[in-house]
Amino acid sequence: MKTQFSVPTREQVAPANQAIFDNLQKAIGFVPNLYATIAYSDNGLGRFIAYQNAKTSLTNKEKEAVNLVVSQVNECVYCQSAHLVLGKMNGFTDEQLLDIRKGKSENAKLNALVKLAADITKNRGKADGDLVDDFFAQGYTNENLVDTILLISDKTAMNYLHNLTQVPVDFPLAPAL
Incomplete structure (x- = not known):
């Protein structure tokens, strides 16, 4: 088993994820390491953020x-x-x-x-x-x-x-x- 995962940089991820990195940088001032790790998947980060930001009945x-x-x-x-x-x-x-x-x-x-x-x-x-x-x-x-x-x-x-x-x-x- 791979015992250590590195956090990918902006340059190491797909262009769609680079744009998300840029948006996160603008919105919160950094790209959280766990979000960056999701960017190993070309489609995962965008899909996950959309799911996470979906409307909900909870406050x-x-x-x-x-x-x-x-x-x-x-x-x-x-x-x-x-x-x-x-x-x-x-x-x-x-x-x-x-x-x-x-x-x-x-x-x-x-x-x-x-x-x-x-x-x-x-x-x-x-x-x-x-x-x-x-x-x-x-x-x-x-x-x-x-x-x-x-x-x-x-x-x-x-x-x-x-x-x-x-x-x-x-x-x-x-x-x-």
Whole structure:
């Protein structure tokens, strides 16, 4: 097995990916290493970013909570690190982010979402019926459930990519729990 993956540079990727690199550079000031790694696939980066940026019924805070708890369950330090930064940008405090990493929230609605997302991830798509019931009791809908599962799949793909490639983390490193 290849034990180390290098992060491709702009010059090493397909022209379509070079344009995406340029857009990322303009939008956020750098090309995250994990996105650059997806660019080994001539079509993967554009396809993945479109999937990641698709409209959803979840709020940005809810999305970040799911992204963070899924990354925690999947033991992906890269995505934990990235989503701690993004979580703060979306209004979470350090304490709230720590709680989410531990699979809980003081907010009852967010707690139901975080617990269900963690359970779905741990059990590969199966979930405790009580957690599903609580999710719906907190006001979530079938649309929210579908969007949560799609978000879990997006984040799981990124988690798996980093867990396999171990490319350098280019965000402030998430502390171990």
